[in-house]
Amino acid sequence: MKLEVKNLSKTFDTKEAVKSVSFGVEAGEFLSILGPSGCGKTTLLRMLIGLITPSDGQVIKDGVDITNAPPSQRKMGFVFQNYALFENMTVLQNIEYALKIKKETKAIARETALRLIEKMGLTEHKDKKPNSLSGGQQQRVAIARTLALNPDVILFDEPMSALDVATRLALRKELKDIQKEFNTTMIYITHDQEEAFAMSDKILVMDTAVAVQLDTPENIIKHPVNDYVKNFVVENLKIKIESLSKYIGVAEGDIE
Amino acid sequence: MVTLKQKMRSLIDKGLMSKILIGIILLILIVVPIIRMLVYIDKESFENVFGSKLFVNNLINSLTSTAVATVISIVLGYLLAWAITRTDIKCKYLFTILITLPMLIPSISHGMGLIILFGNNGIITRLFGASNSIYGFWGVVIGSVLYSFPIAFIMIADILKYEDQSPYEAADVLGIPKIRQFTAITYPYIRKPMISVVFAVFTMIVTDYGVPLSVGGKFKTLPVMLYEEAVGQLNYSVGSVIGLVLLVPAIAAFLFDLFNKDKGNASYVQRSYHTKTKWRDPLGYTVVSVCSLMVILVVFSFVIQAFAKSYPRDLSFTLEHFENTFSKKGGKFLVNSILIALFTSVFGVALATTTAYLTARMQSKSSRLLHLMAIVSLAIPGLVLGLAYVIVFKKSFFYGTIAILVLVNTVHFFASPYLMIYNAFGKLNENLEEVGQILGISRPRIIFNVILPQSKYTLIEMFSYFFVNCMMTISAVSFLATSANRPISLLINQFETYNMMECAAVVALLILVINMLMKAIVYLIKKVGSKYVDKKSI
Numbered sequence: 001m002k003l004e005v006k007n008l009s010k011t012f013d014t015k016e017a018v019k020s021v022s023f024g025v026e027a028g029e030f031l032s033i034l035g036p037s038g039c040g041k042t043t044l045l046r047m048l049i050g051l052i053t054p055s056d057g058q059v060i061k062d063g064v065d066i067t068n069a070p071p072s073q074r075k076m077g078f079v080f081q082n083y084a085l086f087e088n089m090t091v092l093q094n095i096e097y098a099l100k101i102k103k104e105t106k107a108i109a110r111e112t113a114l115r116l117i118e119k120m121g122l123t124e125h126k127d128k129k130p131n132s133l134s135g136g137q138q139q140r141v142a143i144a145r146t147l148a149l150n151p152d153v154i155l156f157d158e159p160m161s162a163l164d165v166a167t168r169l170a171l172r173k174e175l176k177d178i179q180k181e182f183n184t185t186m187i188y189i190t191h192d193q194e195e196a197f198a199m200s201d202k203i204l205v206m207d208t209a210v211a212v213q214l215d216t217p218e219n220i221i222k223h224p225v226n227d228y229v230k231n232f233v234v235e236n237l238k239i240k241i242e243s244l245s246k247y248i249g250v251a252e253g254d255i256e
Numbered sequence: 257m258v259t260l261k262q263k264m265r266s267l268i269d270k271g272l273m274s275k276i277l278i279g280i281i282l283l284i285l286i287v288v289p290i291i292r293m294l295v296y297i298d299k300e301s302f303e304n305v306f307g308s309k310l311f312v313n314n315l316i317n318s319l320t321s322t323a324v325a326t327v328i329s330i331v332l333g334y335l336l337a338w339a340i341t342r343t344d345i346k347c348k349y350l351f352t353i354l355i356t357l358p359m360l361i362p363s364i365s366h367g368m369g370l371i372i373l374f375g376n377n378g379i380i381t382r383l384f385g386a387s388n389s390i391y392g393f394w395g396v397v398i399g400s401v402l403y404s405f406p407i408a409f410i411m412i413a414d415i416l417k418y419e420d421q422s423p424y425e426a427a428d429v430l431g432i433p434k435i436r437q438f439t440a441i442t443y444p445y446i447r448k449p450m451i452s453v454v455f456a457v458f459t460m461i462v463t464d465y466g467v468p469l470s471v472g473g474k475f476k477t478l479p480v481m482l483y484e485e486a487v488g489q490l491n492y493s494v495g496s497v498i499g500l501v502l503l504v505p506a507i508a509a510f511l512f513d514l515f516n517k518d519k520g521n522a523s524y525v526q527r528s529y530h531t532k533t534k535w536r537d538p539l540g541y542t543v544v545s546v547c548s549l550m551v552i553l554v555v556f557s558f559v560i561q562a563f564a565k566s567y568p569r570d571l572s573f574t575l576e577h578f579e580n581t582f583s584k585k586g587g588k589f590l591v592n593s594i595l596i597a598l599f600t601s602v603f604g605v606a607l608a609t610t611t612a613y614l615t616a617r618m619q620s621k622s623s624r625l626l627h628l629m630a631i632v633s634l635a636i637p638g639l640v641l642g643l644a645y646v647i648v649f650k651k652s653f654f655y656g657t658i659a660i661l662v663l664v665n666t667v668h669f670f671a672s673p674y675l676m677i678y679n680a681f682g683k684l685n686e687n688l689e690e691v692g693q694i695l696g697i698s699r700p701r702i703i704f705n706v707i708l709p710q711s712k713y714t715l716i717e718m719f720s721y722f723f724v725n726c727m728m729t730i731s732a733v734s735f736l737a738t739s740a741n742r743p744i745s746l747l748i749n750q751f752e753t754y755n756m757m758e759c760a761a762v763v764a765l766l767i768l769v770i771n772m773l774m775k776a777i778v779y780l781i782k783k784v785g786s787k788y789v790d791k792k793s794i
Contacts (some may be wrong), residue, residue: 051690072696084687088709097705098695149695 001027001062001152001185003048008057010043017043019209020057025153025187025202030179032188032196035206036232041189044206045155048187049078061152077146077154077184081161083138085130085145092117092126095144102149116144119181135163136171143178153185160195172198193236205229271618275626278611282629285667289644290636293496296647301493311481315501318477321393322462325400329457330450332401333408335543340409341416343540344532354548356406357555360771362728362745365764366402367470368752369554370395372561372761377568379557391473399467402554404457405547411453415446448516455509463502463637466730470752478502479639486643487734496647499640510635514628555768561761577758584759585739586747590766593743596661596733597726604666604722605715608674613703616681617689627678634671638731641668646735656738664732669725673718680714681707713782720778724771 003025010018018040025031033041046052048059050071059067066074086094092113099109117126120140130138139159146154156175160168176199179186190196196203197217205213205220205228213225221237224230305311336355340348358366373380374390390398427437465479472480478498486495561567565574608630615627633641645664646655654660684707692702708715730745737746744763751760 049694051693071690071694076694078691078694080687080691082685082687084685084691086688086706087685088706098697101695101697101701145695 003153003185004058004060005048006058006060008044008047008059009055010040010047010052011055016209018047018054021206021211022057023204023211023214025185027152027185028179028183030176030186030188030199030201031204032190032200032202033204033206034190034193034196034233037191038208039206040209041206042157045078045157045187045189049076049155050074051078075150075152077143077149077151079139079142079146079154079156079159081157081159083130083142083159085138085141087130090127090129091122091133091141094130094141095148098145099148112148113144116147120144120178134167136167136174139163139171140174143175147178147182147184151184153187156186156188158189158191160190168195175199193233194240197237205233207232271614272620272622274610275614275618275620275622278607278614279622279626279629281607282611282626285663286629286633286636286670289641289648292648293499293640293644296493296496297500298493302497305494305497310476311478311498314476314478314481317393317475318462318479321396321400321468321475321477322458325397325404325461326454326458328397328401329405329408329461330412330454332405332547333412333453333457336405336409336547337413337416339540339543341413343537345537345540345544351544351548354551355409355544357551357768357772358402359406360724360728360775361764361768362466362730362748363399363403363464364466364470364730364745364748364752365558365760365767366554367395367399367467367472368748368757368760368764369402369557370399370471372557372567372757373553379560379568380553382568389473391471392475395471395473396468396475396477399471400461400464402550403464403467404460407460408453408457411456412450415449415453419445452509452513452516455505455512459506459509459637462505463639464731465639466749469749479637482639482643483734486646492643492647495643499637499643502637502640503635506637506640507635510632513634558761558765558768561758562765567758577762580756581747581751581759581762584747586744586759586763589742589744589747592658592741593727593745593767594770595658596665596741596743597723599658599662600665600669600726601719601722603662604670604673605718607666608670608718609677609708609715612674612678612681613707616678617684617707630674630678631671633667636668638668638729639734642732642735645732649736655736656740658741660736661733661741661743664736665722665726665729668729668732669722673721676718676721677711677714680711684710713785716778716781720774723774727767727771727774 005024006022007020008018008022009016009020021044023031033044035041043052047054050066050069054067057067058065061074071078086097089097092110095116096109096113099112100106104112114126117123120143122137122140122144125133125137130141133141142159143154160171163171172195175186175188178184188196188199200217202214202216203220204211207228213220213229215223220229221234224234339345340352345351370390372378374395375381376389378390389395423441424437427441432440462477463479465477465483468475468477468480469483478501482495482498482502485491485498560571562577563573563575564571565576611626611630615623615630636644641664645660649655649660688706689699689702691697692699692706697705726743728745729743730749733743734746737743745767747763748760751757751763
């Protein structure tokens with residue numbers, strides 16, 4: 001699988017939300033789109049899945065132009081910020097629902113769903129309703145629901161912003177594990193520099209409506225292309241590390 | 257580039273065609289009849305009505321009795337709401353049921369209850385030897401209070417329930433005196449919603465003809481005048497002029513609400529209000545007990561009138577009044593009522609749900625217009641709506657059928673259930689349809705398999721709202737009922753006219769029992785449902 005985005009733009013009325021953004025993602029890669037709130041990253045993601053029609057530009061997947069293809073025919077998954085689980089259904093029903101609709105036999109749908117539930121460590125929760133699960137468990141259900149249709153790439157719209165720090169840290173690792181296990185390409189939106197650097201193979205840094213740098217985390221630190229990247233990414237991370245290391249040093253001292 | 261085809265698709269995606277269709281239905285059902293009625297007014301009848309002493313007299317009667325009744329209702333409603341939301345009295349649930357019982361019976365039966373209690377042969381009159389006649393101004397006021405205080409109670413309780421105590425605690429810490437706390441915190445919080453309540457209660461009373469018709473005697477109000485002119489003498493043009501006058505307070509209330517969206521109801525209450533003083537709970541008990549007793553007295557008056565052989569002479573138990581009622585076509589009309597209520601509930605829930613889906617979950621500029629059309633029926637008193645319908649449909653094949661009563665009731669009671677499901681849909685996760693798009697699940701499937709199941713309790717509440725109101729309404733239907741399609745609620749007035757109070761009491765009791773059954777069924781469904789959910793999710 002290879003995803004190419006060429007000059008993708010979106011204008012709402014007169015406001016340019018996304019301005020000629022281009023990038024590519026290789027199979028199995030974890031790409032983060034990093035930018036401040038309101039920079040247009042969610043609009044970009046919604047154009048990739050087809051929930052928003054671009055004003056201009058193309059989305060090409062494995063050489064096929066899918067810019068105007070319906071969302072369900074792109075073989076892409078999408079995890080919403082609020083997960084959007086079906087609250088009236090159990091975990092199992094949430095995961096097998098789409099398969100049943102797609103005319104899979106009942107047995108196959110059930111088997112696939114149960115396999116995913118097991119891999120996601122949700123077995124003991126499979127008959128519960130989503131609202132009785134923790135935020136992290138809900139996210140796993142949302143991912144499993146997406147994985148059930150075996151997508152080539154999964155898009156994440158800031159899925160951790162509603163979770164507490166401890167859960168976020170645990171889920172970061174989990175997400176990477178899932179990626180390895182299913183060998184799925186992932187595109188992940190965040191405004192959190194630390195999160196992007198902890199998980200990504202590549203990071204696309206966005207300023208208002210435009211993409212400014214696409215590179216590996218290492219290269220972005222070493223060679224920020226302009227002052228914006230330097231300030232928004234590098235300096236921010238430095239401040240975080242400095243302020244934390246001071247306390248961590250103290251804490252370690254105490255332990256000793 | 258975006259092609260024309262895509263543009264068309266995106267328009268259809270937002271449900272434009274469905275919106276146009278629903279818009280046309282609402283236009284025909286709500287807007288057109290009202291305009292038709294207003295057009296019906298000619299200059300001559302306009303001048304006749306406004307120039308007549310009778311009209312001016314009735315107008316003054318309406319305004320004075322409504323003003324007094326509104327004040328009493330609001331004070332009572334406030335006290336009750338305070339007792340239920342701010343005290344620790346026991347049996348709140350039971351008291352709430354008792355207090356809201358009057359909402360299950362026609363307004364006219366409150367007047368009748370008063371006559372049974374305080375009339376010349378009244379239970380209380382005989383007990384205490386009181387001699388003042390209940391007929392007239394005070395009868396109308398007391399009847400109207402009985403009819404409207406539960407609504408005031410529910411609305412005000414809703415305001416008080418959501419008041420946050422944190423500002424008061426902050427004020428206490430800062431040492432701000434109580435009186436200043438009231439003017440600076442309480443008053444700004446309750447002002448707008450309280451004005452809404454006042455408007456709603458005033459409108460409800462001023463447009464009701466049931467109470468003044470039964471207990472007003474020579475004291476006549478505008479709705480009674482409209483009723484007598486239009487129903488009694490088929491003088492639609494005079495009726496329309498009065499209808500126009502009655503539209504004024506209702507439209508004022510509607511506009512006030514429309515432009516004051518901020519009801520002060522915070523959706524998130526940090527700390528609900530709770531202060532304990534020595535006199536708090538005793539006062540709470542006193543308030544709810546007195547009001548409950550009032551309600552019980554009225555209901556009791558129906559029971560004694562309906563089951564006693566010949567009140568007050570012979571109090572032995574009999575069912576002959578029931579037999580008598582049924583022999584006067586009561587059975588047929590009861591079946592009519594239940595059919596009308598059931599059909600209206602099904603049709604009303606379907607129409608309100610469809611409309612709310614289009615306005616709440618497929619938002620666009622056109623959905624705002626549709627929303628406005630859906631709630632505009634709040635501004636149309638049932639009496640006016642009925643008159644408009646009879647003017648439009650009198651000569652059609654439709655007149656005299658159950659269907660026309662179903663339609664007029666659907667419109668009459670449309671706004672509240674519509675708002676219930678509109679709010680419920682608005683609270684559901686906003687991305688559900690998009691999840692469907694991505695997973696390849698069609699919108700209808702998402703609606704029927706995800707959205708409606710999550711809204712099932714609201715749907716049940718809506719059904720019950722339509723049903724209960726259809727059973728008890730006497731306003732819009734009174735213009736459109738013939739001997740073929742008459743609902744049983746209209747028999748109360750008929751029996752009263754022939755001084756058959758026993759049969760009138762039987763009818764009021766039947767309506768009350770059926771509506772209580774409906775409420776009980778809803779309660780049980782909810783209770784069983786939530787138990788089932790709890791079990792499953794543990």
